[in-house]
Amino acid sequence: MTRALETIGAWLLAILWILPLAYAFWTAFHPPEFATRFDLSAPLTLQNFANAWNAAPFARYFVNTVLLVTLILGAQLVLATLAAYAFARYEFYGRDVMFALVLVQLMIMPDVLIVENYRTMAALNLTDTIAAIGLPYVASAFGIFLLRQTFKTIPRELDEAARVEGAGPLRVLWEVYVPLSRPVYIAYALVSVSYHWNNFLWPLIVTNTVGSRPLTVGLQVFSSSDQGIDWSIITAATLMTSGPLLVAFLLFQRQFVQSFMRAGIR
Amino acid sequence: MTRASSRAQIHGWLLLLPAAVLLALFTHYPVLATLWHSFHSTPRGSRPADWVGLENYRALVEDPVFWQVLGNNLWFAAGTIPASIALAMLMAIWVNGKITGRGFLRLAYFVPTVLPMIAVANIWLFFYTPTYGLLEQFTVGLLGLPSHNWLGTKSTVLSCLMVVTIWKEAGFFMIFYLAALQAIPPSLGEAAAIEGAGRWYCFRRVTFPLLMPTTLFVLVNAVINSFRLVDHIVVMTRGGPDNASSLLLYYIYDVGFKFWDSAYASALTMVLLAILAAAAILQFALLERRIHYQ
Numbered sequence: 001m002t003r004a005l006e007t008i009g010a011w012l013l014a015i016l017w018i019l020p021l022a023y024a025f026w027t028a029f030h031p032p033e034f035a036t037r038f039d040l041s042a043p044l045t046l047q048n049f050a051n052a053w054n055a056a057p058f059a060r061y062f063v064n065t066v067l068l069v070t071l072i073l074g075a076q077l078v079l080a081t082l083a084a085y086a087f088a089r090y091e092f093y094g095r096d097v098m099f100a101l102v103l104v105q106l107m108i109m110p111d112v113l114i115v116e117n118y119r120t121m122a123a124l125n126l127t128d129t130i131a132a133i134g135l136p137y138v139a140s141a142f143g144i145f146l147l148r149q150t151f152k153t154i155p156r157e158l159d160e161a162a163r164v165e166g167a168g169p170l171r172v173l174w175e176v177y178v179p180l181s182r183p184v185y186i187a188y189a190l191v192s193v194s195y196h197w198n199n200f201l202w203p204l205i206v207t208n209t210v211g212s213r214p215l216t217v218g219l220q221v222f223s224s225s226d227q228g229i230d231w232s233i234i235t236a237a238t239l240m241t242s243g244p245l246l247v248a249f250l251l252f253q254r255q256f257v258q259s260f261m262r263a264g265i266r
Numbered sequence: 267m268t269r270a271s272s273r274a275q276i277h278g279w280l281l282l283l284p285a286a287v288l289l290a291l292f293t294h295y296p297v298l299a300t301l302w303h304s305f306h307s308t309p310r311g312s313r314p315a316d317w318v319g320l321e322n323y324r325a326l327v328e329d330p331v332f333w334q335v336l337g338n339n340l341w342f343a344a345g346t347i348p349a350s351i352a353l354a355m356l357m358a359i360w361v362n363g364k365i366t367g368r369g370f371l372r373l374a375y376f377v378p379t380v381l382p383m384i385a386v387a388n389i390w391l392f393f394y395t396p397t398y399g400l401l402e403q404f405t406v407g408l409l410g411l412p413s414h415n416w417l418g419t420k421s422t423v424l425s426c427l428m429v430v431t432i433w434k435e436a437g438f439f440m441i442f443y444l445a446a447l448q449a450i451p452p453s454l455g456e457a458a459a460i461e462g463a464g465r466w467y468c469f470r471r472v473t474f475p476l477l478m479p480t481t482l483f484v485l486v487n488a489v490i491n492s493f494r495l496v497d498h499i500v501v502m503t504r505g506g507p508d509n510a511s512s513l514l515l516y517y518i519y520d521v522g523f524k525f526w527d528s529a530y531a532s533a534l535t536m537v538l539l540a541i542l543a544a545a546a547i548l549q550f551a552l553l554e555r556r557i558h559y560q
Contacts, residue, residue: 002465010360011367013353014374017433021377023400024389035398083285090278098282105293107546111494112515112538115522115531116296116303139288169277198382200497201515205523216384220501223388231392242385249380250373257376260438261445 028236035232048236052222055233057210058240061218064130068214069196072134073189080143080188085173087144088151089159105141114205121206132206133214137196143188150184151177187259197245215241297539304532315529322533332534334509335517338424342513343492345428346435351484353436355477358443359469375437383434387501390430391417394502417503420510427511430498435491439484446480447473486549493541514538 027035028049034042052058086092087099110117117136118127126132154177162172178185200216207213213221219241223234239246249256304322306315326332357375361368378386393400394416405411416426450473458468496516499505505512505520512520515538522531 006360007366010357010365010371013357014371017437018374018377019400020386020389020393020433021381023393027392079285079288082281086278086281090274090281092275092278095278098286101294102285102289105289107490107542108293108297108539109490109494110292112518112535112542113293113296113300114519115528115535116299117292118522119299119528120291120296135288136292139285139292141289141293144285169281194380198384200382200384201500201519204500205519216382216497219388220384224501231395231398234388235392238385238388242381245380245382246377249377253373256380257372257441257444260379260441 024235024239027232028239030232032230032232048232049240052233052237052240056218056222056237058215058218058222058237060210061213061215061241064212064218065197065214065216068130068133069193071130072137072196073192075134075138076140076143076192077185077189079139080147081173081178083139083144084147084151085169085177087148089156102141102144105139106145110136111202114202117202118205128207128209128212130212133199133203133212134196136202140192143192146184146188147181150181154180184262186255187262190256190259194245300532300535300539303529304536306529308527308529318529322530325530326533326537331509331512331517335512335514336537338509338511339493339513341424342428342431343489345425346431346492347485347488349428350432350435350439350488351481353432354439354484355443355481357436357440358447359473361440362444362447375440377437378434379438379441381434383495383497384501386434387430387498390426390433390498391502394426417511418507420507423503423507423511427498427502430502431492431495435488439488442480442484443477446477450476482549482552486545489545490542493538514541 026038029044029046030042031045031047083102087095087102113136121127121132121135126135158176158180159172162176167175198216199214200220203214203217204220207217210218219237222237303315305317305319307318307321309315357371361372361375365371392398396402396413396415396418397406401416402413406413414422416422454472454476455468458472463471493514496513496519499511499513499516500519503511505516509517514534518531518534518538521527521534
């Protein structure tokens with residue numbers, strides 16, 4: 001009895017949870033006159049997507065976002081790998097202090113330091129570039145922490161064996177530590193990509209032309225100024241910008257969930 | 267390689283250096299610079315920044331908008347954090363058990379997490395639209411209630427934003443509870459069942475205490491998020507009407523990048539940093555005591 005009630009409750013909650021999304025899908029795939037009218041005979045159309053695509057430089061926004069996400073991830077992985085290796089396997093003066101200083105970023109993220117970071121970018125003459133969006137996030141405390149924990153679980157014997165064969169520190173890192181930590185790298189990559197694909201406030205502040213704006217900012221500019229309130233086109237644009245992540249999520253659901261789990265357990 | 271030889275010293279520092287430089291430049295320096303600039307006036311035109319001591323903080327104490335925004339943010343935190351944590355726990359317990367359509371449920375709960383907040387905000391803006399939005403179609407069209415401008419009214423706007431945040435975060439937190447639940451040995455539940463414990467009793471006495479470390483982790487994340495996430499405000503309300511839906515970080519954005527008063531924005535940022543530091547200290551204090559049940 002309670003089981004049945006719980007199942008009903010779980011389903012009601014789930015339906016409630018996808019309702020806003022389902023509504024957006026309905027509006028985006030039907031002609032504007034059906035945007036707020038539910039009629040099963042309403043014809044399906046892709047016209048809204050075509051209109052949105054032609055009304056703003058979304059192709060350029062896509063390129064910017066893909067570039068941004070790739071550059072950030074690449075740089076984050078390199079920097080975090082090196083730093084994590086230092087913290088996990090080297091003893092040097094000030095290591096514990098440095099580690100504590102790294103962890104500060106877990107609490108005080110670049111997201112809240114917008115005023116000063118904007119000042120820095122202006123001083124470096126970098127405003128309105130993709131580099132300016134990414135730079136504050138490139139050294140990631142979260143990545144360093146995650147990889148350090150992983151590297152610490154790798155048996156030292158493997159490390160020492162490689163060194164006996166004459167491998168230098170970087171080769172040991174590349175041939176022993178990195179391959180053995182692959183699941184953690186994948187987990188971190190998924191979390192990082194979805195974070196930066198979705199990031200909004202900082203890119204909004206630091207960019208002001210089409211050439212550097214990522215999708216999220218482009219979508220906001222598009223839906224707040226270019227359109228009146230044509231909800232069909234706005235929802236189409238909205239689904240378009242979240243589309244790649246949504247499709248990736250549906251295809252790799254298990255990896256996504258496991259990655260978020262792995263990244264969360266400390 | 268672990269002996270503290272001078273080579274190990276040099277290698278360690280070299281490996282750390284690139285990350286350390288960037289962290290210093292974009293995390294540590296900005297914190298100190300914010301403090302420094304909060305004691306100065308905003309440079310305007312040819313007039314440079316002057317040392318003004320605590321002037322910006324005095325203005326802050328006397329600024330009714332600041333107090334309103336801080337109050338909003340505390341209400342926002344109080345409204346979103348317990349609700350999203352409770353829902354996350356409930357979702358995780360449902361999805362972890364044997365339930366019809368488990369795959370679909372898991373998907374439905376988690377999907378808001380992968381969507382950009384800004385996209386989500388657009389969808390919800392449409393959802394709340396007077397007359398045409400799904401909410402009004404339901405309340406006015408089906409229930410016959412009078413029409414209400416949900417986002418345009420001071421008394422309802424913050425609650426509307428809270429709903430969006432809870433909706434976005436509950437599924438994300440669910441993941442952590444799911445991971446924790448899967449680590450609990452099933453024998454514990456079985457033992458409780460043999461003793462004749464009901465499901466609620468079992469949850470209260472076995473599951474809930476075992477989830478405590480996860481709850482702490484989620485709690486700290488939720489607190490940070492409630493002061494960090496303002497994307498939906500930009501899209502849905504721009505802080506209005508009359509600052510009724512403005513949060514601290516959004517106010518900083520307003521002051522810093524619309525009124526270009528960087529000195530006052532620095533003083534406001536210091537308040538935000540103090541709140542985040544307090545959250546950090548609280549976490550460490552709690553971790554010291556290690557909530558552990560074995």
